[in-house]
Amino acid sequence: MNTEEQFLENFIKGERFIRKYKLYLVSFVIIFVLWLIVSFVMDTIKESNVRESNEIYANLLVKNDDKILLDKLKNKNLNLYAIFLMQKLTQNPTNTQILQELNALSENEKIEPLFRNIIALANNDKSIFLKDYAKILEAYVLLEQKKIEEANVLLAQIKSNTPLEKIAKNLKHYQGISQ
Template structure:
């Protein structure tokens, strides 16, 4: 019997605590329901806007990729090229780089790449790749451009000029091993 009484007392105590907590939370909700609703509405609006933005971004990516693939298949279509240039200047720059690799002497492509390289809308890495393709100084790929320039000197048997360039590559550069290997080149005997 004692156990049942203790159980009933404990059960009623738990129920009282539950009701007290429920009443306190109801008071809290009544007091701050306006703020709670604003937070819920803001979170819901943010969630909806983020989903819409993601869908729009995915649609734009698919559309840009489709335009890029069409332009690769038909590189002489100026209408598609201008459309890609408007929608995604970075993809257009990559297309021009691929065309420049096919035809190194096309001055029209070189001029367009120079113009794009000066645009602030272009990705920093793509700008550096363009600068490297156009044999301009690239901050990001300066060691790589030094390696290429030194290699061209070595092809012309200008070994001392090549060694001066290769010595400018710092010890912590990823190209240091290549530079050290090229320093040992003695030219065509």
């Protein structure tokens, strides 16, 4: 068999393969092209929303009391809205209206978990964010009151992979609590 015959044979095999799987190949190409188009459109929309949210936030920094801009930001980007409220809260820590709004936001599922923890800290709630730190402070108070057993229980709850582990071990050691 010479090369022309081999080429012709391979061409016929390829043609049969394409004819047999034509529907699958065309479907795959169409789905891939649609996926590319949808992902491009979604990225463009997301980028536009971020840009618009940032513009609204920048305008709010200039005009603090603009209710229309505040509502726009709340509808566009709840996380940025929470940051703005936190900033206003630092300027006026006794403002109960802002605290109530932040408390309502902390229960919203659209808010990032990190912001929920930060909001919980602003409301003086217990936060997972500083859970181990709070345990160390509680244990220290218990150690000052000579309640060594209770402090030992709290210090034992601090996981070994946290940065506060050394502090917990030191508190156990200096108060005569052995591991």
